[in-house]
Ligand SMILES: Nc1nc2c(ncn2[C@@H]2O[C@H](COP(=O)(O)OP(=O)(O)OP(=O)(O)O)[C@@H](O)[C@H]2O)c(=O)[nH]1
């Protein structure tokens with residue numbers, strides 16, 4: 001019965017959506033024209049991008065090996081810099097712990113437990129790390145706290161092991177739906193992602209399906225210009241699902257590799273907004289079944305435990321395939337990445353470490369933990 005109702009609803013929607021297409025197409029075209037006209041924030045950005053794109057194009061194999069090494073070094077340095085606040089707090093408290101105790105006893109474990117929990121690693125993960133550590137200390141007859149420093153680091157890494165994050169969607173024809181609560185960094189992250197894919201010579205199209213906020217399409221348009229990718233937008237107040245419909249048509253006709261869809265911020269408990277998301281999802285399933293689907297939730301790292309709560313709740317409402325954790329540069333609560341990765345069973349795929357176009361990195365759990373403890 002319920003299923004029937006749903007099907008009727010979908011059929012009715014399909015009709016209205018089809019009726020909307022021609023009107024929407026005009027909107028989309030208008031939006032694209034204005035995208036061309038829109039001022040970009042920083043012309044220097046564009047020049048730099050063009051230069052980078054040129055470099056990537058001309059590199060031969062040997063050079064690209066060097067490039068890769070340079071890239072790796074740059075990656076870790078940027079990670080360390082981006083995590084500066086979390087790093088400071090981690091290293092200070094860990095150094096104090098290891099130098100403050102002369103033997104491993106219950107007080108030491110209590111203090112370690114408190115330290116891990118206050119570092120936003122989460123109660124569940126902390127307990128596992130401590131239990132694991134106690135076993136190893138016993139097995140290896142370790143007596144001095146300093147000797148178990150590396151065991152703690154390894155224990156954290158161990159807890160973060162999940163199925164390896166899947167990036168296949170980046171190399172296939174795909175549609176990436178980006179969701180999350182207000183202000184977490186969805187639009188900014190989409191701009192950064194688009195720039196990265198564009199640099200890898202992918203044809204990217206952005207869908208401005210946040211039709212709720214007046215300036216939302218404009219904001220995404222600026223990012224599209226910076227990243228030098230196409231954008232499809234609708235009018236303010238129009239149905240987000242119909243923008244997605246148009247964007248899929250554009251992706252098909254322009255043979256896009258990756259379509260990235262921006263959505264309005266929403267709380268998981270706002271029923272009509274979650275229904276809207278479900279509708280968007282159905283349109284993608286119906287209109288673009290040949291594209292690989294990626295559903296990314298964006299979480300604001302500065303909100304600590306709250307980010308974990310949001311991810312849990314969204315996970316119940318949508319099929320989340322990956323997490324993007326933003327604003328790690330502005331917080332000492334970066335330990336939340338550890339709790340998220342270990343408690344949710346959904347991989348963190350990217351982290352945001354700043355507001356600029358290049359401030360988005362693929363998440364590597366081992367490198368992340370190393371960066372937290374490195375001198
Ligand atoms: N420091 C820092 N700021 C970030 C990062 N990612 C996003 N921001 C900032 O966070 C603010 C909100 O970003 P948006 O991209 O507009 O967030 P949103 O989720 O699209 O917001 P709504 O569309 O209103 O729900 C902006 O000021 C961004 O510059 C990051 O990794 N680091």
Ligand SMILES: [Mg+2]
Nearest residue numbers: 186187210216
């Ligand atoms: Mg936005």
